[in-house]
Amino acid sequence: MPTLPWESAEPSLPRLHGARRMAESFGSDAHRYDQARPGYPDALVARIVAGSPGPDVLDVGCGTGIAARQFEAASCSVLGVEPDARMAEFARTRGLRVEVATFEVWQSAGRMFDAVVAAQAWHWVDQAVGAVKAAQVLRPGGRLAIFGHVYEPPSEVAEPFAAAFRRAAPDSPFSSQPARRPLSVYQEGYARFADQVHATGLFELPEQWRFDWELTYTRDQWLDLLPTTGGLTQLPSDRTADILQAVGEAIDRLGGHFTMQYTTLATTALRAANDTRSEFAPGTSNGSHAW
Template sequence: MPTLPREQPEPAQPHQARRMAESFGTDARRYDRARPGYPENLVARVVAGSPGPDVLDVGCGTGIAARQFRAAGCAVLGVEPDARMADFARVRGLRVEVATFEAWEPAGRMFDTLIAAQSWHWVDPVAGAVQAARVLRPNGRLAIFGHVFEPPAEVAEPFAAAYRRAMPESPLGTQPARRPLEMYQAAYAKIADRIRETGQFDDPEQWRFDWEQSYTRDQWLDLLPTTGGLTRLRSDQLAEILGAVGHAIDALGGRFTMHYTTLATTAVRAGTP
């Protein structure tokens, strides 16, 4: 997504940017309302490839993915570093413990599936892979996934220009308006490399799910403030960006279709502990 690189895994070290990582709880209700869910065929494939119903959701946020897995018959425990997000998820009936995944203590608990939905880039990639191996049962499945959402150029370019005006000193302003899918695929390939290095998993697989979602002007402007490049802006900076994007969507007739790609890196815990 344009100028919002912290929403996707990257070669840099976003897991060290704790202020950004824990900024999404500023408006947990909006986050839960505006953010899209995950493809049902992805959820079904993960569940079908797991040995049992016990799921650990790393960086569960408000519980968007967790609720989908619960609806698929799973028993889900969330781990979430932001207490505000965790509180919202609990209101929705989920069990959540507040901690970073690297520091979280499983206390002997084991799981059939570990998921990280749009969150693994906030986890130390080496320590996270080791911790995942620690808490998964033999033949348990690790599934790390997230969306690639690059709006059409008619929306992305006015967004990028407005962001540069509002935040001229931000390094995010140097990002291109739209970035190629291959960049994101390379990031997920790096995740697979870290998993291989543990020596505790079968060879990782890369999955891809393509889908579309239509957005009205108001729906997209509701979602934008929940994204990593905007969660900590001043109100006047945010208003300038939203105004430019809203004008661009108006010029398209008040709505546009987003072409999503959901990428996943998944691996099975080796059968012998």
């Protein structure tokens, strides 16, 4: 399943606007989103916390607070920034402090943080603004951590989904994508994040982290998650129903369940003690791309 909406590292303005509309469509069923979407590896959260100078965390695009609650459980104090008021309100019902704004226009009012995290959300942020703004609100030595899941169902599930989606939404940008995409496509996306972060000159050399894990889904669990994904959140209910029927029948043929192989990728970097921006021109490729 795609975690990055556009192949281009620098999408055009129309694509940016389209991406923004999609980003703000997830709140149409915030409860389902929160219940169906998986959390993040505990080892990832622990590594971010251990590698940050303190407990104050800013969660960019916090959604319903899935990642934020994990950081709170790890004894962090978390503030969320979320553009969708519906998602923000749901997160507040779970006890999270949230301010409604896009990260690009959000005002820190002098507040500083030990970590800025973005869980499955950084690809919605204007890349020319995001890393610089993160550096501005990070204490020296603070950590920027951009992470998200790669989840490609087995071909027995992915192929029927792709065929049904093409029938239901032939004009969608997702319709032209293959049923399954290799991990390298996503790794390239996170490598671009590293380049963009490092090119600011405000961070130390970015690192790439990888966590592999798996999760078994029943038919009902997977059909509950699918409508929360970017390709389906904007479809009419009848078209979504046709897709879910095709996928449900495919899972039935597998015995009613399947195991998803997940990979969680992260690009992370520490805020430099000194501003080294002059050393790097925008677009240079100095980031660490080792996985």
